[in-house]
Amino acid sequence: MYKYPNLDKLLLRRTFLLGVGKGILLTGVLGRLIYLQIVKSNQYKLLANKNRISLRLLNPIRGIISDRNGKLLAINQNTFRVLCVVDNKIELKKALFNLSKFIFLNNIETQKIVNDFEKKNKNMPYLIKENLKWNEVSSISANSFLIPTIIIESGLQRKYPFKQTSAHTIGYLGPPTNNEIKKEPILGLMNINVGRFGMEEHLEKRLRGIPGTRHLEVNAHGRIVREIRKENSKKGNNVKLSIDIELQKKLYSLLKDKSGSIVAINVNNGEVIGMVSSPSFDPNFFNQGFSTEDWKTLINDPLAPLVNKSISGEYSPGSTFKTIVLLSALKNNIIKKNSSILCTSKLETKDRSFYCWCHKKKTGCYAARNHQRNVRPKLAIAQSCDCFFYELAKKVGINKIAETAKTFGIGKKTGIDIRGEKTGLVPTKSWKRKNIGKSWHVGETMITGVGQGYITSTPLQLALVTALIANNGKKIFPKINLDDFNLEKNVINDDMDEHHSDYEEYFPIIREGMYDAVNKHIGTAYKSRLSKPIFAGKTGTVQVRVITEEERETEIIPNRELPFEQRDHALFIGFAPYKNPKVAISIIIEHGGSGSSQAAPIAAKIFKKII
Structure with a gap:
């Protein structure tokens, strides 16, 4: 009756083998899925967190300097500054170009910002300009949707009420040098100034304090979605000088x-x-x-101020x-x-x-x-x-x-x-x-x-x-x-x-x-x-x-x-x-x-x- 009497056996055997193959394949897929979701879940969760969690250091409040009678010689004053969250120079240049539409950026200083970018930690917001005027803050805030990689932070600026009177004794602040960052890598992770002269320099570690941390969830543009954890910074020590x-x-x-x-x-x-x-x-x-010219005038003064x-x-x-x-x-x-x-x-x-x-x-x-x-x-x-x-x-x-x-x-x-x-x-x-x-x-x-x-x-x-x-x-x-x-x-x-x-x-x-x-x-x-x-x-x-x-x-x-x-x-x-x-x-x-x-x-x- 049948032309191929062994066909049923052959089909049954092939069906069995195909089923076994499918079973093995399915088992392998399920096993890999279990491995990825359970065994390796912590590792991939950590990688995912790195993409959305930003660790930012909180600058400590610098200690106050006073004279022997308690009169304040170096204080902290509220200020605003603009920062940028980018991964490369192309994005940085684009951000600076867009930002320059709303605030003035000196060409020389802008070029220095770009040149120094490679030295900075890419995971940290990059300081562009400090001491913003109120109209600059308003202009940036009103146009933030056009410059999503730009953020504004409030902070503290050092102020010297008596100006020239005691400049050489008290000193001033400035950005850390590359050598200082090598000795103290944490300085490269903060947008912070350090003592550059006088008692500000001599008592730097005593005045600086200890930075805090913020663990933040951020979006693709680096903007904060929510705060996960915060550890407050520790204020620097106040210092009293013998000067009257x-x-x-x-x-x-x-x-x-x-x-x-x-x-x-x-x-x-x-x-x-x-x-x-x-x-x-x-x-x-x-x-x-x-400006560079102002600095040259100061350092080239024959009376050496x-x-x-x-x-x-x-x-x-x-x-x-x-x-x-x-x-x-x-x-x-x-x-x-x-x-x-x-x-x-x-x-x-x-x-x-x-x-x-x-x-x-x-x-x-x-x-x-x-x-x-x-x-x-x-x-x-x-x-x-x-x-x-x-x-x-x-x-x-x-x-x-x-x-x-x-x-x-x-x-x-x-x-x-x-x-x-x-x-x-x-x-x-x-x-x-x-x-x-x-x-x-x-x-x-x-x-x-x-x-x-x-x-x-x-x-x-x-x-x-x-x-x-x-x-x-x-x-x-x-x-x-x-x-x-x-x-x-x-x-x-x-x-x-x-x-x-x-x-x-x-x-x-x-x-x-x-x-x-x-x-x-x-x-x-x-x-x-x-x-x-x-x-x-x-x-x-x-x-x-x-x-x-x-x-x-x-x-x-x-x-x-x-x-x-x-x-x-x-x-x-x-x-x-x-x-x-x-x-x-x-x-x-x-x-x-x-x-x-x-x-x-x-x-x-x-x-x-x-x-």
Whole structure:
């Protein structure tokens, strides 16, 4: 009947095999589905979350900086900023192009934003512009649908109420450098500024605080859908400084049209109550944004407004250094309290001539008034007799002078709690041989005796020397941060420091000479004396040009007739009140002229303000 009798068996067998194959295939598919949904579910869920979960760091609130009386020197002010959420430069350029339709974007700054994009973390919103004006915020918000990758955030901006007055001491903020980000990668994940100068830099970690986190669900454009979890940031620590801002304002007003420095220090514990460097700058300038041209103008200013001259300026100390030379001579028994040295107004060596400061009178300094040529130590300080100190320095020798200078803090850092301090220079015979490759000459010792030549010091060092003279050698360390102020550490004790104790019996001679310099008619600062408070001091005038022999024998060209850069520097160091010293100061006015006529009158105004 059938042509193929085995067909049924064949079909049945094939059907069976096909069913088995389908079963195996279905089992494999189901197994894979179970594996993906159950076994690997956590991994794929995590990958999915990475696509929709954004981790954003919350910038901590920076600590406040105040003066010794609680007046606010650095605060935080509410502000708005615009950020961009993109994955590549093409999207960034498109976002910037669209954003520029609603707010002004500087072409140079825009290009910098694009160039710096590769350095940034792509998972974090990218800062475009800070300190938006209200009309800019409104314009962006109203057109947000046209620029979906752009977001606006509220935040805090650093504000410095006293502007130029204390810029060098307080400092300012700026973006972290690549090296800083390498050391602290978290800085690259935050749109945050860090301390760039002064106490803002020195106390950066204390002021910054600890960032918080927000785990956010975002859409494809990076906009927030909901907040999943939040960990609040921890505010930075507040800091109180030793500076008195009212005194600081006075110091700045006395120096603002000049170039130089004023330092005021508590002679009993080392607190720096005033420290001004001029010219200054407005630290708010760095927060508000500035052009490349503005920056070039600032850094190329020949008067160096960005340099803290109080700690980084290295100047010849001039006649203020005579206090150190006399202390060295007394300690080494080169001279006694009542010894005298003849002032002939001019000294000759085989190499050159050395003149007293009033050589043009032909009679020597004190003899010009009293017809006496013999000058004693106290009078030498009061009258600032150059011939006395030429001879004295020659007798003491450069190495012993250097030893005393270093004992009193010149030629080394004071250790003040602010960055950028320079050491100054105290020359010796070995120093010259090592650094210049020549031998030392006696004439160089003589010129060092009046604070000229290779010797340099900072204004802070001179203030410290003055404080040690005033407090009878009690060792102190200059300090600005009161919150880290350890009185026991800062003042060793009421007894003499082991090095300064060698000078104990000679401090009164120096103080008396400084008293006479201000309060006796023979003194170089007599015209600046006060009835209250009574203060003591030492003037200094630093020569910055070579004066010819012909000019010496006729008449020296007045400072006012010279180009600015050839004029003398004016200096003054002093302390007050005389009988119970509380404050020591140092003043330097670059190319200001005579210390007697320019620096001493400023000192009188300062002491009148303080005491």
